[in-house]
Amino acid sequence: MQPTSEASQRIARISAHLHPPTLQKMVESSTLRTMNCRAKGGAPGFKVAILGAAGGIGQSLSLLMKMNPLVSVLHLYDVVNAHGVTADISHMDTGAVVRGFLGQPQLENALTGMDLVIIPAGVPRKPGMTRDDLFKINAGIVRTLCEGVAKCCPRAIVNLISNPVNSTVPIAAEVFKKAGTYDPKRLLGVTTLDVVRANTFVAEVLGIDPREVDVPSGGWSCRSYHTASFVTG
Template identity: 45%
Template sequence: MVMIKVAVLGAGGDVGQALSLQLRLSPFVDELALYDRTKAAGVAVDLSHIPAKQVIKGYKSIDDGLAKILTDADIVVITAGPSILSFAAFKTRNDLLESSAVMIGPLIESCAKICPKTIIMIVSNPVNALVPFAAERLRKHNTFDARRLFGVTTLDVVRAETFLAEKLVTVSELEAGMEVNVIGGHSAETMVPLFSLVNVAEKLSSEQVDELTHHTQIGGIEVLLAKDRKGGATSSTAYATFRMVERVCRAMKGEKGMQECTFVYMPGIEGGNEIAESIGLNFFAVPVEFAPHGAGMVINPIKGMSEKEEAMVEQSAKQLLKDIKLGSELGKAFGIDLLKSAPEQC
């Protein structure tokens, strides 16, 4: 019987705590290990009062706590990152990237040294750049495996499916096996929801498709404004991340057909080369079918797209090229100077 240990890094944050609660209740997680620099131990004790057979532990000391959390971890989920309240201070994408990289860089380094074969899921933003950044850090330690590094973009899929369900006469139509693939990247200008390929596409007018696409792309801004710019999408991000983690766990335990859209290095995964060559990028969010070792194969999402969606993919690729380059270059240059400026919390 496969036993799975999931480690959440940044478990004291809003997303981390909400995610940890859902993972505590999952029958597919056998051990839950929580880490951040302030609250993880308290979160673990709190969750331990919820009845479950699963082992749960939490640590906050980076000196020995992180090593205990990562040892024998099968899946590492990184939710650590700058607070949404600090986003206004970032004038450019590079500012946000560097701040996030300073926080997750040491975590990636620790994964490479302590659990080199773990599956790493990056929730922290900007995903489009942080995944290439992480890939470069793992390459430095000769531990990069494209099948085991994911950028979590499931929130885009969840939003697309939710907004589509609201357009349908009955939710049962959504439950009948219709999922919306959202490809590209994890930002408003790079995500491409493929509404033209859903099972009920014939029931949607072109105006409704345009409305659904726009709503999906600005979903994060909608939440930010609704919270008076004092918070972002935390609960929905936690739910979407949980959905992906659980599907990966189920695949690790031998269940077939588990898949999700995720931001990956396509050439390192079966079926990914064709798409990489077609769009001219190595990193892209695509539907991936999971296997016990991580990504089993990429499912080609670009056949049969509408002309509008094809145009959106072209525009997405232009921006993603910049994001990927920023992340890769920072990953190659990342060193002791940035580590010294790491914040006291994650």
């Protein structure tokens, strides 16, 4: 018995998720075009890439982006465990099409055509590690990722989470300036964690519900917005 046309299309979509095409095939085909890269029933929306999706922040962030109805395409990139996280996230019953990308050779594939790039990639601060030590490691990671952004999706909005944010944002800015793609309105340092912490500390002192407190962040960045401000408005 021959499968129906609809069944064949569903099988083809599942196969594409499990085996992402090469960059050239992605460009030549319609898989990343606005109206065609949608799960069944999905509405047009934003194409989002998360660089560092397998980390502690990246996994939670990937989950939130998959839940967001305004996200239509979600690319998950990391140097380890990217495909495992992708498989788990893609099983959620929302419309966003999820694809995983592993390692430096697939960075350009992950970034091509994206509207929003969120970067939680980097190492966390360990006991005994100074901010200078942290910066030396994460600065190199951020530089490499932003070079990919400048090449593959220069008009994308970039949200930087990698610590220390007040130092990694200038690194990203210099990369974009060198590439001729710098726009201060499109480079955002995410300070949500500082806001949440401040709200909690103030609420404890005042003896009130943290949800009733709103302390603006004092951290430096090109512009400090919440992680999902672009997606959710």
